[in-house]
Amino acid sequence: MKHKGKATSFDIAHYAGVSQSTVSRALRNSPLVNEETRRKVHEVAAKLNYKVDKNASNLRTQQSSTLALLLFEDPTTDESQINPFFLSMLGSITRACSKEGYDLLVSFQSSSQDWRADYEDSHRADGIILLGYGDYLDYQSRLQQLLEQDTKFVCWGAKVDGRPDLTVSCDNYGGGQLAAQHLIDQKRTDCAFIGDASHHSPEFFARYKGFKDTFQAQGIQLNERKIANAISTEDSGYHATKSLIANNIHFNALFAASDLIAIGAIRALQEAGIVVPNDVRVVGFDNIPAASYVSPALTTVQQNTTLAGQMLVSNLLSLIRGETVESTLLPPNLIIRST
Amino acid sequence: MKHKGKATSFDIAHYAGVSQSTVSRALRNSPLVNEETRRKVHEVAAKLNYKVDKNASNLRTQQSSTLALLLFEDPTTDESQINPFFLSMLGSITRACSKEGYDLLVSFQSSSQDWRADYEDSHRADGIILLGYGDYLDYQSRLQQLLEQDTKFVCWGAKVDGRPDLTVSCDNYGGGQLAAQHLIDQKRTDCAFIGDASHHSPEFFARYKGFKDTFQAQGIQLNERKIANAISTEDSGYHATKSLIANNIHFNALFAASDLIAIGAIRALQEAGIVVPNDVRVVGFDNIPAASYVSPALTTVQQNTTLAGQMLVSNLLSLIRGETVESTLLPPNLIIRST
DNA sequence: CAACATTATGACACCGGTGTCAGAAAGTGG
């Protein structure tokens, strides 16, 4: 029973009185081994607390049963705080992976540094999930490179024309429509938008477009002056809203491109003595945990992170298996709370 | 330039006109190789986009330059929502790992399932970080087993007598003292406590004890009836506070064992028409992101997650290197906001 | 019972690196 170091399949073979090959087969429940031999081997393995060496196994089989998650952070956000929406995604991806029997390597990626997309090159992972808002434009050439190397990967986020990657994404356009329709139903048609109405962030732009188009379809034109740019932080939302107020711009509803922005916007409104939702109704996007805690509780467009995580993982696995996979669009969901 | 599959060190050797051994050495910058040869090899490797196969390398060297994170979730909490405090820890641990050149395998662990602590057994990770509040008692025998197997691991959370594991933890007792002193300074000495005053959760108990002892040192006895049990969720905090109110128990301050509990408590108070902080001052624990977003913004005892992540990783690495390491206690920090 | 299919097992090459060892090439000194 005394062992130096960990037990190997040879040790098991020795104690079980069979060959090492048979041990390997028995432990993987190959139909080639006799039932009784299998039992015996399993028994000895359990007793010696033997575990298959994944490195050896992966090396031989040329796969890793591991996926890698690369989380791209907006370089402008604070180091210590990670966008809660992505954390929520991370949770659901982890769960989806473990359900599929895969391990997950997690890496945070500041856009400045060099990519760690070599996970797959170095055989650490069978595929990669890319997660992050932001200036994917920057990454376009990298994505191209991944494709050329035949690296398997899926991206979270809007499908961008001319970018040939496989994506899983929330229907941001549809989400914008939901938000707009909700405000129209409330007879709040004098709307501000805080986010990014340029093409810089494809997600934010799609949300904005769905929002704008829905108003337009009802014959209402959004006022360009009531649009303020912000990135997805509470602070940015606060300052963007502050500047609208400072410029004496009035509105009775506000659509924020993300919940963090919305939370910052509400703070700015409240500081200015504007009552939410009486004076201004606010709709956010994401449904991060904090959305339900703020008061008044935030009305928002929910992205189904649980489903998103599952789809990212299952699409990636399909891709790895060599199947053809389509980009997936997930339906958003309006969560009506107090604002 | 055409290749089937990934390039190996033999391919590099072929193109660079040296032996495979030399390639291996050159790429690891061994002093044994000639400067010019090294350059040449690096050049070819870069051109072929060669990356060392980690499986082969790990197999040979018997290490993985990977750490594993096991996140234990309270089985009673909702599947889709992960305690934001742990997510924040996860972020800082990831960063600390990558700074040290280690990869991180992440796994969520429902207490019911079987442990995935075999990461180290199966050579996937050099060491394990255990993260989670809760009934570690349940895990005691498992920890013992890990120790016997000589698995390297560190735990986040209170050091428990008789549990011989290495821990990194916030000074929960000191945090409780900070909270108490703050309330005493505000002349709010009629305090309620929401959390767990039993020994069930060592962290919560230490917070409670530091809190109680500080009052006692000033000659003030906490009223046992003003203690309500709750686990670390918003909902639990809400209901616990609700029941205090329902029982007609009055207080002018409230210490919650976690921010989520505090946020739930505030909601219960507000629903009952009790004004925070005028009628009841509230102090939480953790300083999760949402703490600054709720209104009124939550006063809370901060745990330094950045430092905690670094300490967990660096202590674990020391342990792996065979150094003797002491359990670490991190100083908490009172963040005074509006409540 | 010969002829053949079936089942269970062991021997062995192999995955792609790393570390050891031997030895060639160049340098040094008396």
Next chain:
DNA sequence: CCACTTTCTGACACCGGTGTCATAATGTTG
């Protein structure tokens, strides 16, 4: 110029599994 050290390189065993092939043992059939 020979003996000896230093510098650099290649050959080769090895890490611990997996997959292929050969073969022994057993079962089946006319």
